[in-house]
Every structure is written in structure tokens, then in C-alpha cells.
Amino acid sequence: MTILENGDKLAVVDASALIQRHACTECGTHMHGPVERDHAFKGLSFIHPELFEISGWPAPGFAAFVSSVIEGGVDPSEMDGIRAKLKDIGLEPYDCLSPALMDFLATWTAKKAGVLAA
Template sequence: MPNIAIHPSIDSGFNATDAAFSGGTLVCNCTSNPVKVRIKSDIAHNHACGCSKCWKPDGAVFSVVAVAPTDNVEVLENGDKLAVVDSAALIQRHACKRCGVHMYGPVERDHAFKGLSFVHPERFQEEGWAKPGFAAFVSSIIESGYDPAKMDGVRARLRELGLEPYDCLNPGLMDYLATWTAKKNGVLAQ
């Protein structure tokens, strides 16, 4: 099987995580006056994402994305360079207008993920964040131009890397979404 590139931080071998990781500072790609965003907590649900909306570094087929509580997100420097990529989207991705890196993406409307912000942990200055645990929206890489005939190889490579591939989210997060919806609709007790 050819070595299929997924994302630089995954392909190069992920460094061991630090159980004491409690957040850090995300930095965009600008060489002068970069945007800096502090995440004042650990991240959760880190995964490789194949959706066509997430920011990916040059040459990456997948992004690496996790969540943190929005209350723990603070823009430290050069926030005037940030703009929302798509105001109609569920995830309000705030990207640097100069380099294009998505810095954080809060969910603000009524949704199971309301109160969470999506972040790209490879942008942390610090090391030790949790490694990705699965791959989501794998089929979506086709929407970005990936050859559909190569998808079996992509899924095999993800499994080889210890990232179970899903064409949505992993079962735990899908259960969480379904439970939230059932409670909201009165099918399950609050």
C-alpha cells in the first residue's frame, strides 16, 4: 500500500501527549503580527476531518480539529485580522484575513455543540495536546477533488495510523447529538 499523506502532524508521527496539558496559544501563519488565541483548557474530541470547510495546511488531505469550551477561548493579539469565513455556517470559523488560518470556530446557535469552539491544535505553540482519536467526514475529501478510486487506500491508511474512519462523527459523538435532539424534542426526559 502506498504511503498516503493525511496531515503533516499525523504523518510525521505524533509526539506523546501530556496528561497535564491545560491549554495553550494558537498562532496563525503570519510572519509578522500573527493572530494569537489562548485556549485556557485542554481540548477534546481531537480528530482528522475530511470536510471541505475546515482549514487544512498546504498539501494536507485532512485537517486536525478538536473542541474546547468557548468560554475558555480568548483572542490575545491581532484580533482585528480575524473575520468569519461563512456567517451562515453552524461553526463560525474565525480566520486570519491575511494567511487564511482558521483560529477558532464557536457554535453559537441552538445545537448540541453550542458553547464549544472548534480549533486546530497543530497551531498550538505548546506541545502535549491529545493526539487525534478518529477520522470524521472521510468521504468528504472527494468534494475537495480527491480521487474516489483511492478511498479504500485512504481508509486503510487511517486505520494503520489508529484513526478509525467515519463518514460522519464517531459513535460517541453521534449518540451525543441524537440524545440532545431527543431531549429537545421531548422524546427523552431532560
């Protein structure tokens, strides 16, 4: 993935995290999050297509790490309403990962451990 504009405004939120979330230093919006260390998701970059200005990209399919908004100052009492709103607009809220990503992760782990054929 290549940042074409304003890459100088992005900073990694938590360098110790698996997903290296790059957020805007001015507004705080999380733009993308590559996985760079040895993991099933190594080489993937989680992006936010709802922010794209060019059409033709797939729409968001789920809302991950929903509870992380609390870390940004949202009152925990608002979480039921936030999750309800996400469901209303067709996004399943997850506080972990989607079932497909969890299956991918478990498959990678099983192959690495020799439980499944590589």
C-alpha cells in the same frame, strides 16, 4: 476560544454550515470550527490538536468528515487509500461524527423534544 496570532488570515468556509469552519486564507488549513446556533453542540469549537506546537494536549481521536477532502480536489478513487492510512495511524475515519458525538447529539435532541428528562 481566542485566536492569539494571525486571526486576520482566517475566514469562515461556509457561513450556512452548522460548524463555522475557520480556514487559513493563505494555505487553506482548517484551524477551528465553533458552533454558534441553537444545536446540541452550541458552545463547542472543533479544533485541530495535531497542529498544536505546545505538548500536553490530547491527540486526535478520530478523523471526521473524511470525504470532504473531495471538495478540495482529491480524486474520489483515492478515498479507500486515505481511509486505510488513517486507520493505520490509529484514527478511525468517519464521514459523519464519532459514536460519542452522535450519542451526545441524539441525547440533546431527545431532551429538547421531551423524550428524555432534561
